[in-house]
Amino acid sequence: MRLVIVAVGRLKAGPERELCARYIDRTAKGGRALGLSGPDVLEISESQARRPEDRMAEEGAGIIGALAAETAVMGLDPRGAELSSEQLAADIAALRDRGVRALSFLIGGADGLSPAARGRADRLIAFGRATFPHQLVRVMMAEQLYRATTILAGHPYHKA
Numbered sequence: 001m002r003l004v005i006v007a008v009g010r011l012k013a014g015p016e017r018e019l020c021a022r023y024i025d026r027t028a029k030g031g032r033a034l035g036l037s038g039p040d041v042l043e044i045s046e047s048q049a050r051r052p053e054d055r056m057a058e059e060g061a062g063i064i065g066a067l068a069a070e071t072a073v074m075g076l077d078p079r080g081a082e083l084s085s086e087q088l089a090a091d092i093a094a095l096r097d098r099g100v101r102a103l104s105f106l107i108g109g110a111d112g113l114s115p116a117a118r119g120r121a122d123r124l125i126a127f128g129r130a131t132f133p134h135q136l137v138r139v140m141m142a143e144q145l146y147r148a149t150t151i152l153a154g155h156p157y158h159k160a
Helices: 015-034 052-066 085-097 115-120 134-153
Strands: 002-008 037-044 072-082 102-107 123-126
Touching (some): 015 037, 015 134, 052 115, 085 134
Parallel strands (some): 002 102
């Protein structure tokens, strides 16, 4: 199953980009033995619209347009379900075992996911109720994907 992160905005050179790349690389290496490929990162341009609703709508259209036809979708939204790392790993494994071809994680821009993007998601998940910069959420998502592969592989990285 292919893992995909669809995120609004680009990570500029710096520690966030380096950390994200490190977790993406680790996930790719560890995921192969588990029947997982990727994660691919698809970056959607940030909207320059003045109104938040218009920005969200433009970015949401870009997110939806970037999705593969046959993908399960989890949208990151503060109103979503708070999953433990073990639950996320189990959900990824269950989708893989059901023969789902791809799993996409949606990360909105500074204003969040549009109603259309939230509606396209099969499930909304949250990293708690706190608000985080969307660039940092991408790093957190990359780390959680790496952590999920280590949990599924029985690797000691995750110390539960």
